Amino acid sequence: MRKHTFIFMQKIKCPKCNKIMGGCSSTSKTGKKHIYYQCSKCRMRISEKKCEKSILKFLNDMLDFFLIIDNSFKPIMNKDTSNEIIKYKNKLSELEEKDTRIKKAFVDGLLEPDDLQTEIKLLNSEIDIVKNKINELEKLQNSLDYKQDINTFFNL
Numbered sequence: 562m563r564k565h566t567f568i569f570m571q572k573i574k575c576p577k578c579n580k581i582m583g584g585c586s587s588t589s590k591t592g593k594k595h596i597y598y599q600c601s602k603c604r605m606r607i608s609e610k611k612c613e614k615s616i617l618k619f620l621n622d623m624l625d626f627f628l629i630i631d632n633s634f635k636p637i638m639n640k641d642t643s644n645e646i647i648k649y650k651n652k653l654s655e656l657e658e659k660d661t662r663i664k665k666a667f668v669d670g671l672l673e674p675d676d677l678q679t680e681i682k683l684l685n686s687e688i689d690i691v692k693n694k695i696n697e698l699e700k701l702q703n704s705l706d707y708k709q710d711i712n713t714f715f716n717l
């Protein structure tokens with residue numbers, strides 16, 4: 562037969578003794594009702610408004626967190642990244658095959674030493690670029706996996 566709805570009923574523990582605080586209410590001279598929670602042992606009180614304020618702050622923080630990590634498009638992003646990695650890895654093996662072919666051409670006497678050096682230098686810088694790109698993409702993929710894990714954890 563309670564007169565009020567205590568929104569944090571059975572949810573607030575006394576900070577001193579850890580006992581569940583009971584709901585109370587009082588009416589001020591102006592006729593305004595005040596709802597609070599009180600520990601029956603320590604007589605400690607806390608107003609419901611204060612609890613509400615702090616839980617709203619907590620919920621807002623949590624919402625911000627969700628907005629940051631919630632990428633429903635992530636599986637697609639992840640797939641794109643995987644495809645990009647495959648593309649660059651194929652490019653890398655092409656370049657490495659080319660390297661073998663150039664060296665073979667030199668051995669077969671089809672290429673001058675100067676030309677060999679120029680070709681190899683060019684090829685190596687191309688290989689470096691592709692390797693860096695793969696590295697970057699793999700890092701991106703790991704971070705996406707990590708974010709996905711956090712999301713799953715929070716959903717649980």
Ligand SMILES: [Zn+2]
Pocket residue numbers: 575576577578579580600601602603604605
């Ligand atoms: Zn207490």
